Amino acid sequence: MGLLDGPGFSLPIATAVEVVDVQIEVSDSARKAVLAAIGEQNDTHVLIISAKAGGCSGYLYDMVVVEKPDNDGFQTIDIDGVTVMIHNKDSTLLNGLRLDFRDSLMGGGFHMDNPNADRACGCGQSFG
Amino acid sequence: MTFDDNLHPLAEYIEIPSGVTLLSGKNCHDHLNRVSSIDISSKFLKREESILCDLHGRIVGHILHADLEDQILLVHNPENAKEIRNILSTGVPWNEDVKVSTGDGAVHRLIVVGKNPGRVLIGLGIEANDLEQDNWTEFFDSMICLLAQTDEYTAFEMLIPTRLLQSVKEGLETNGGNQGEADSWLALQSLTGKIDISIETSKHIPFELGLANLIDLKKGCYPGQEIHARMESRGIQARIRRCLSSDKQIPQGKARFSEEKRIEILCSHRLGDIWISYCLISTKLDVNGEISIEASDSTITATFV
Numbered sequence: 001m002g003l004l005d006g007p008g009f010s011l012p013i014a015t016a017v018e019v020v021d022v023q024i025e026v027s028d029s030a031r032k033a034v035l036a037a038i039g040e041q042n043d044t045h046v047l048i049i050s051a052k053a054g055g056c057s058g059y060l061y062d063m064v065v066v067e068k069p070d071n072d073g074f075q076t077i078d079i080d081g082v083t084v085m086i087h088n089k090d091s092t093l094l095n096g097l098r099l100d101f102r103d104s105l106m107g108g109g110f111h112m113d114n115p116n117a118d119r120a121c122g123c124g125q126s127f128g
Numbered sequence: 129m130t131f132d133d134n135l136h137p138l139a140e141y142i143e144i145p146s147g148v149t150l151l152s153g154k155n156c157h158d159h160l161n162r163v164s165s166i167d168i169s170s171k172f173l174k175r176e177e178s179i180l181c182d183l184h185g186r187i188v189g190h191i192l193h194a195d196l197e198d199q200i201l202l203v204h205n206p207e208n209a210k211e212i213r214n215i216l217s218t219g220v221p222w223n224e225d226v227k228v229s230t231g232d233g234a235v236h237r238l239i240v241v242g243k244n245p246g247r248v249l250i251g252l253g254i255e256a257n258d259l260e261q262d263n264w265t266e267f268f269d270s271m272i273c274l275l276a277q278t279d280e281y282t283a284f285e286m287l288i289p290t291r292l293l294q295s296v297k298e299g300l301e302t303n304g305g306n307q308g309e310a311d312s313w314l315a316l317q318s319l320t321g322k323i324d325i326s327i328e329t330s331k332h333i334p335f336e337l338g339l340a341n342l343i344d345l346k347k348g349c350y351p352g353q354e355i356h357a358r359m360e361s362r363g364i365q366a367r368i369r370r371c372l373s374s375d376k377q378i379p380q381g382k383a384r385f386s387e388e389k390r391i392e393i394l395c396s397h398r399l400g401d402i403w404i405s406y407c408l409i410s411t412k413l414d415v416n417g418e419i420s421i422e423a424s425d426s427t428i429t430a431t432f433v
Contacts, residue, residue, distance in 0.1 A: 057183045
């Protein structure tokens with residue numbers, strides 16, 4: 001036995017994370033950029049948008065193209081042929097997100113406009 | 129001021145009311161590192177303190193860590209446990225293994241303090257000289273570390289599961305220790321300019337509480353880091369911590385003293401016949417000696433220590 005062991009010893013989960021039905025908007029330029037990133041793997045791969053703790057303002061955006069995960073914790077959103085997935089635990093943080101892509105040498109790339117953010121970091125990757 | 133009259137010749141054991149949270153899972157260190165004010169390194173049995181802040185750089189929780197390899201036990205003020213757990217529970221990446229559990233009441237924090245606590249601990253089979261300040265040492269199914277060592281006193285910190293609490297207390301008493309009051313330990317902390325993790329410090333700026341050592345501006349971004357970096361580079365601090373001695377307890381909160389000057393009392397604890405209060409005043413005020421604090425229903429005379 002140790003500090004946190006013993007017969008019948010288990011600790012309750014601290015906080016149940018709220019889950020909402022996610023709705024997001026993806027601009028046409030962002031959709032094209034995601035399609036270009038996914039390439040020919042569109043049948044098997046998806047874009048996962050998530051929020052993880054950290055950054056100056058509390059949370060950091062993360063976007064990855066991965067093989068469709070075998071995980072029932074995700075919500076799937078189809079945007080004209082692009083499959084975007086958002087995990088239930090990020091649903092309250094990302095609901096209403098607008099994803100845009102700016103094709104510019106200076107400050108170009110994906111941009112998030114999140115109605116749940118009171119504040120965003122100067123770099124645009126962190127919100128809170 | 130000397131503590132001598134208030135110190136046990138051997139040791140008192142003092143239970144500090146605490147909130148307990150357990151972070152577990154193979155990514156628990158990465159997750160805590162993203163929100164913590166210090167660089168969390170995974171080292172078995174390491175003892176660390178850190179701060180969780182909001183995006184304005186204000187404290188949400190002052191936390192004591194015990195690294196259990198694939199788990200991190202977090203001990204903190206019980207009053208803001210919910211806010212601390214909210215921060216830790218949200219923003220867990222979908223592909224990481226992190227679980228946040230409530231451990232209130234499962235583990236207890238004991239301070240063993242006095243002029244010679246080693247004599248009491250030896251009866252439990254613990255060799256005090258072997259204990260380190262930054263690392264926990266396991267004994268039975270509990271943990272202990274050196275917390276403070278001065279010319280006047282030595283203090284050790286213990287984390288004990290509920291099932292062993294009574295037997296550890298009995299063991300300490302059998303070997304000459306007495307049960308003490310949390311107030312005397314917390315007053316002693318205030319006198320030495322330290323703020324215990326059990327004190328409610330939420331909404332305060334770490335620098336004004338003397339917790340700059342728990343801010344690592346080189347580790348990269350964490351919530352509040354931008355604000356802390358700006359404060360550090362400007363070198364401007366609005367308030368400074370001071371310690372007051374009085375015959376009566378001074379109520380917590382904001383108050384006024386002589387000539388409408390403002391003061392905030394963080395905590396007030398009894399030490400023998402007097403009360404020791406940890407307070408914040410403007411750095412622009414140059415005050416010493418005796419002051420009269422306007423409490424809600426009376427005026428309290430206090431002296432800066």
